[in-house]
Amino acid sequence: xxxxxxxxxxxxxxxxxxxxxxxxxxxxxxxxxxxxxxxxxxxxxxxxxxxxxxxxxxxxxxxxxxxxxxxxxxxxxxxxxxxxxxxxxxxxxxxxxxxxxxxxxxxxxxxxxxxxxxxxxxxxxxxxxxxxxxxxxxxxxxx
Numbered sequence: 638x639x640x641x642x643x644x645x646x647x648x649x650x651x652x653x654x655x656x657x658x659x660x661x662x663x664x665x666x667x668x669x670x671x672x673x674x675x676x677x678x679x680x681x682x683x684x685x686x687x688x689x690x691x692x693x694x695x696x697x698x699x700x701x702x703x704x705x706x707x708x709x710x711x712x713x714x715x716x717x718x719x720x721x722x723x724x725x726x727x728x729x730x731x732x733x734x735x736x737x738x739x740x741x742x743x744x745x746x747x748x749x750x751x752x753x754x755x756x757x758x759x760x761x762x763x764x765x766x767x768x769x770x771x772x773x774x775x776x777x778x779x780x
Contacts, residue, residue, distance in 0.1 A: 656739040660731030665720025669732035675712030694726035
């Protein structure tokens with residue numbers, strides 16, 4: 638039988654403090670969790686340097702932490718899916734930036750200035766009926 642005294646004796650689990658946000662680019666979607674006391678950026682259970690092969694994408698993914706100079710104090714874990722590898726790197730950057738703003742509102746100005754807070758709305762235009770591609774018309778032949 639559970640009594641009030643036995644409930645008080647059970648140590649309460651300390652909640653892990655993290656801030657979560659979503660980001661995107663084209664059809665790539667990322668969900669980032671930012672937490673203090675942890676360092677590095679983990680993307681789909683791999684280091685961001687292991688997940689993103691090109692240096693350009695590695696720099697892009699970790700850019701919000703580097704711009705604020707807090708990479709040695711704050712870490713992030715990110716789940717990303719969809720799109721291509723370049724769009725995934727941009728989605729990771731967007732998600733981490735949004736989570737950092739939830740952590741501390743003072744980061745918003747610097748991240749907005751760098752353009753990390755804005756989701757790039759450009760998408761692939763759909764193919765239209767009667768055309769070869771979105772705007773490419775069939776070749777015209779006089780004879």
